[in-house]
Amino acid sequence: MGDRLSASEWTEGALKLLAERGVDGLRVERLAPMLGVTKGSFYWHFMDRAELLDAVLVEWEHVATDRVIEAVERASAEPAERLRELTRLVFRTGGPLDRAVRAWGAHDERAAKVVSRVDARRYRFVCAQLEGHGFGPALARVRARLLYTALIGEQHTSLRLNRSTRVEWALRNLELLLGDSGSAPKGDRRAGKGS
Amino acid sequence: MGDRLSASEWTEGALKLLAERGVDGLRVERLAPMLGVTKGSFYWHFMDRAELLDAVLVEWEHVATDRVIEAVERASAEPAERLRELTRLVFRTGGPLDRAVRAWGAHDERAAKVVSRVDARRYRFVCAQLEGHGFGPALARVRARLLYTALIGEQHTSLRLNRSTRVEWALRNLELLLGDSGSAPKGDRRAGKGS
DNA sequence: AGTCGTCAATACGCTGCCGTATGGTAGCCC
DNA sequence: GGGCTACCATACGGCAGCGTATTGACGACT
Numbered sequence: 176m177g178d179r180l181s182a183s184e185w186t187e188g189a190l191k192l193l194a195e196r197g198v199d200g201l202r203v204e205r206l207a208p209m210l211g212v213t214k215g216s217f218y219w220h221f222m223d224r225a226e227l228l229d230a231v232l233v234e235w236e237h238v239a240t241d242r243v244i245e246a247v248e249r250a251s252a253e254p255a256e257r258l259r260e261l262t263r264l265v266f267r268t269g270g271p272l273d274r275a276v277r278a279w280g281a282h283d284e285r286a287a288k289v290v291s292r293v294d295a296r297r298y299r300f301v302c303a304q305l306e307g308h309g310f311g312p313a314l315a316r317v318r319a320r321l322l323y324t325a326l327i328g329e330q331h332t333s334l335r336l337n338r339s340t341r342v343e344w345a346l347r348n349l350e351l352l353l354g355d356s357g358s359a360p361k362g363d364r365r366a367g368k369g370s
Numbered sequence: 371m372g373d374r375l376s377a378s379e380w381t382e383g384a385l386k387l388l389a390e391r392g393v394d395g396l397r398v399e400r401l402a403p404m405l406g407v408t409k410g411s412f413y414w415h416f417m418d419r420a421e422l423l424d425a426v427l428v429e430w431e432h433v434a435t436d437r438v439i440e441a442v443e444r445a446s447a448e449p450a451e452r453l454r455e456l457t458r459l460v461f462r463t464g465g466p467l468d469r470a471v472r473a474w475g476a477h478d479e480r481a482a483k484v485v486s487r488v489d490a491r492r493y494r495f496v497c498a499q500l501e502g503h504g505f506g507p508a509l510a511r512v513r514a515r516l517l518y519t520a521l522i523g524e525q526h527t528s529l530r531l532n533r534s535t536r537v538e539w540a541l542r543n544l545e546l547l548l549g550d551s552g553s554a555p556k557g558d559r560r561a562g563k564g565s
Numbered sequence: 566a567g568t569c570g571t572c573a574a575t576a577c578g579c580t581g582c583c584g585t586a587t588g589g590t591a592g593c594c595c
Numbered sequence: 596g597g598g599c600t601a602c603c604a605t606a607c608g609g610c611a612g613c614g615t616a617t618t619g620a621c622g623a624c625t
Contacts, residue, residue, distance in 0.1 A: 179572060179621095197477035199394045204612060216573050218614070277526060278473035282392035291528040298529055320529070321520050321543040327527050328519030331472060333486040334493055348516040351546075374591095374602060399582060411603050413584070 180210060182220040186230040193231060194272040198279040198286075203227070232289045235276050240296045243268075247300075254307035255353050258322070261301075262349055265326045266342045273330055298323050308353060318352050375405060377415040381425045388426060389467040393474040393481075398422070427484045430471050435491045438463075442495075449502035450548050453517070456496075457544055460521050461537045468525055493518050503548060513547050 188210050193201045203224055207214045221227050243264060250260040280286035301323050305315035329345065383405050388396045398419055402409045416422050438459060445455040475481035496518050500510035524540065 181572095195477075200477060202612065203614095212572090213574055214613090215575070219572060222614095224613070274476045278476040280528075281469045281473040282390075282395060287528065291530070294527045294529050298527075317539045317542055320539055321516075321546075323529075324523030324527055325516050325520040326523070328521070328523030331526055332489045332493075332519055332522050333475075333482065334489050334515065334518075335486070344512045344515055347512055351516075397582065398584095407602090408604055409583090410605070414602060419583070 178211065180212065180216060180220070182230070184210065185217065185220055185227065186234055189227055189231050190234060190272065193275050193279075194270075197275055198228070198283070201228070201231075229285070232276075232286060235272065236289050236293055239273065239276075239293045243297070244300055254304040258301070258304050258308075258349060258353070259346060262326065262345050263342060265329065266338055266345070269326075269330055277327075277331070294323075294327075322349070322352055373406065375407065375411060375415070377425070379405065380412065380415055380422065381429055384422055384426050385429060385467060388470050388474075389465075392470055393423070393478070396423070396426075424480070427471075427481060430467065431484050431488055434468065434471075434488045439492075439495055449499040453496070453499050453503075453544060453548070454541060457521065457540050458537060460524065461533055461540070464521075464525055472526070489518075489522075517544070517547055 185206070188206055189201060192206055192209065196205075203214050203217045207217060210216075217227075221230075243261070246264060247257050247261045251257050276286060277290055280290040298319060301319040302312075302315050305319050305322075306312060310318060325345075325348070329341065380401070383401055384396060387401055387404065391400075398409050398412045402412060405411075412422075416425075438456070441459060442452050442456045446452050471481060472485055475485040493514060496514040497507075497510050500514050500517075501507060505513060520540075520543070524536065
């Protein structure tokens with residue numbers, strides 16, 4: 176029973192391969208040996224390579240939206256804490272796969288469309304949290320944009336720094352965005368204290 | 371005299387092709403007809419396809435750092451205004467080519483190294499401006515990171531919005547990052563006013 | 566035991582692209 | 596005008612990867 180495959184195991188392997196080698200590293204003749212079979216098997220489960228790519232996009236769209244949103248919502252009910260958790264989550268799990276899909280979407284329409292939907296959903300979620308935190312809708316949208324783009328930017332820049340410091344900085348910046356909403360901020364913000 | 375080519379015209383065309391189709395759309399047999407020649411010409415100017423790619427990276431590193439930094443420095447001597455100009459510049463010229471190179475760097479070591487150097491230089495520039503604006507070195511680094519990653523994120527997210535609104539929002543957020551440096555901010559920041 | 570459905574191996578043809586080899590042309594220099 | 600240089604065209608060999616065709620193995624059901 177262990178060795179017969181189903182379509183989902185192919186897409187699962189495809190996600191892994193996509194994460195490490197990019198779309199055009201995602202070849203069925205490279206994926207097949209990873210699963211211990213030959214490509215003869217692949218073309219039983221899928222019509223095309225394109226069909227596999229579509230399946231990959233569908234799967235990613237799910238994990239990149241529903242999964243993270245659920246995880247964050249489960250973590251806390253308070254908006255600010257949710258955003259903190261989201262930030263931590265991005266640094267922990269938002270890694271090579273996200274980068275690969277976005278790189279893919281840079282020159283492929285199908286992928287671009289999925290990325291666009293994912294961005295929209297996640298952005299709306301961040302907006303909602305900021306509104307819940309007390310911002311008016313308009314200001315929430317502007318702040319959410321800064322917050323969201325910064326998180327995406329973190330995934331794509333290669334400013335080398337150990338991860339813990341990056342998270343710490345990102346959280347500090349998050350507090351900046353959470354404060355100043357009309358009520359005066361509590362903490363002093365004179366000069367940074369270093370690490 | 372018009373039709374004989376030199377190496378630089380090849381790299382120039384390569385940059386254009388890279389911007390619209392990505393690295394693996396950058397094929398010499400597709401580039402050749404764009405220049406009105408055949409690939410027989412290419413292999414006179416270059417040893418390899420790899421050599422062309424290297425040339426492309428060298429060229430991009432230059433335009434992505436020196437060029438923009440010079441442009442911004444020429445625009446103003448005041449740090450805050452420089453950052454505003456940088457923001458505008460990103461939305462105006464920082465387009466498909468940057469995305470293409472970064473997508474390329476996601477799974478290619480050579481490209482990744484160049485992207486990394488570019489990020490480092492630009493980040494240091496932003497840091498310097500923030501310090502010049504009055505922040506202490508440590509706080510400047512944290513803020514610069516938020517600012518820089520947000521700009522990169524803007525280039526890579528596909529949150530559809532007309533460009534002018536995006537610039538406006540980004541500039542508003544920039545003011546947020548510039549303020550709060552110890553002296554109290556001047557403008558009111560209660561509720562956003564919409565477009 | 567035979568049959569059918571499910572999954573896989575092998576072998577093949579085709580295409581896109583790389584890199585090479587070879588020959589061609591146009592200007593310049595003597 | 597013969598040769599040399601710089602640039603280009605054409606033709607070729609080779610490889611990687613796609614998709615197909617054919618055959619095979621193994622379990623379930625009757």
